Amino acid sequence: MDDRQLKKLVLYYSLEGNTEFIAENIADKINADILKLKPEKEISTHGFMRYFWGGKQVVFKEKPKLFPFDKNPDDYDVIFIGTPVWAGTYAPAFNTFFDTIKLKDKYIALFCCYSGKSSSTFENMRKKLEGNQILGEIGFKDPLKYDKEQNANKVRQWAENIISKIKK
Template identity: 60%
Template sequence: MNSLVIYYSLEGNTKYISECIANAVNGDILELKPKKDISPNGFARYFWGGKQVLFKEKPELNNIDKNPLDYDFIFIGSPVWAATYAPVFNSFFKQVTIKNKKIALFACYGGNEGKIFNSFKNVLVDNEVVSEIGFKDPLTNDKQAAASKVTAWAQSIVGKSQK
């Protein structure tokens, strides 16, 4: 069973969780990077990021160097932005069609998960979403606890999917 972890992270939380998952299941990583990202510092990030969500923007992405269709199992993760996924995923889902895959969703948030998992499920309708998990700013809360939790989660769902 080969796994791919697809993620975006502005401030490092989702990156941290993604790397824990990739280590746990010996998977590959596809980091979505906009050609021109907003600054992770300062309050302006909420304004610019919120504006991208509001206007359903599709920031231009750097080269996508992994084909999700080559993998049996896909993890997809994003920070919660204005209660949904970061707009780089608008660009990604426009470029890449994911179908007939087993998918697990993860998210990092500052307050609550909002509707991020439903938003993802709405665009991943032709797939089986088997699990979802959220973490509250893992880098500034209990980093080690988040790592242990996500490692156990990832291994158990990939293990179950193999049966």
């Protein structure tokens, strides 16, 4: 399959802009559509309590109500999925996504942004994405804080390599 015929989507959630920065660089490099998961009720990005409320959502496996999607992930061949790391795993918006959308037979690439480490994020996402071909994963430590240009170049090269892995 010619990579120009592949329908590509970058699907992500971002609270503070790090994951959005990475997602936009991927979409720009591989000419992909973007779908941002948007909870109807978002936690504050300021103050220590964001860690408390975010951690609580993770621990209790909460499924925040999301605004309707403007794109259907089932319509795409290749999906790049990105999340910030919250309490060692993916953000709660993905609990809702994985519960409502059952992706199958897709080419998937995973990315995350973190302040500490990626922990079990990719492992947990892989479990939710069984039945798909995972082509790669990459993590970024605070990409807006540490050398934005270098991180942009790194993810653009990675995205291009992911697309090149798909058999023509």
